[in-house]
Amino acid sequence: MVKLIDWQEIIAELELTAHHHKALALPPVYGAYCGDMMSDVLARARRGSLWITIQRHRNVIAVASLVGLSGVVISGGRVPPPDTVDLAEREGVPLFSTPLDSFHAAGRLYNLLIRRGKC
Amino acid sequence: MQLKFQVQGMDFSRAGQAATKIKKALQLAGMDPATTRKAIIIAYEAEMNIVIHACHGSLTANITPRKVEIIADDEGPGIPDISLAMQEGYSTAPPHIREMGFGAGMGLPNIKKSADELDIRSEVNKGTRLWAVVFNN
Secondary structure, rough: OOOOHHHHHHHHHOEEOOOOOOOOOOOOOOOOEEOOOOHHHHHHHOEEEEEEEEEOOOOHHHHHHHHOOOOEEOOOOOOHHHHHHHHHHHHOEEEEEEEOOOOHHHHHHHHHHOOOOOO | OOEEEEEEEOOOOOHHHHHHHHHHHHHOOOOOOOHHHHHHHHHHHHHHHHHOOOEEEEEEEEEEOEEEEEEEEEEEOOOOOHHHHOOOOOOOOOOOOHOOOOOOHHHHHHHHOOOOOOEEEEEEEOOOEEEEEEEEE
């Protein structure tokens, strides 16, 4: 049986800072996708994945919401601007930032997922 | 059910809103998730094409239990060579748009892959009309 990953484990492992409202319910994470081109993520990311990207403008939230992603992680120490945070709150999309670059964030998440048999 | 949205060129602050509303309508209508995914890829890419390339335009979704029809009509520079624009990687988007993760030359190819039927007509310096259909399985 596949166990769900605890969000606290993801937050600690990826050194995440949350930018969404504390009351937001975090959906299960079934996988991840790494990418910075909107069309690529829209076409290829799977519903329930966590999206790791360097992009931080509000269209990231539109794409995440359209695909049904579990959340967005903005990498490389970049912080989302207020209009991105506002839209994430309105759309109910969990929004995080990490000091890790995309490669290391994805690597740590991959290890977590593979331990749970999700990759 | 018909949904119609006005889309303004270069208005990135509202970009994606029309596709998001179409997605919610498709989910409320109980469309198959695969149909919904294909339709929103078409709607979003068509909406972004108007935002990035056109002066202004409209995005329309006609939703029936059997199919979703997406129509994007714009006034703008038009597409001089549609077959070239359909090739993955071909893009005329300026560098500052590409830096935002748009203009990768994937928009029209994504639409083509997702549509069961597709027709694009364009006139240079007038505008473009895109018509696409996804059948609900």
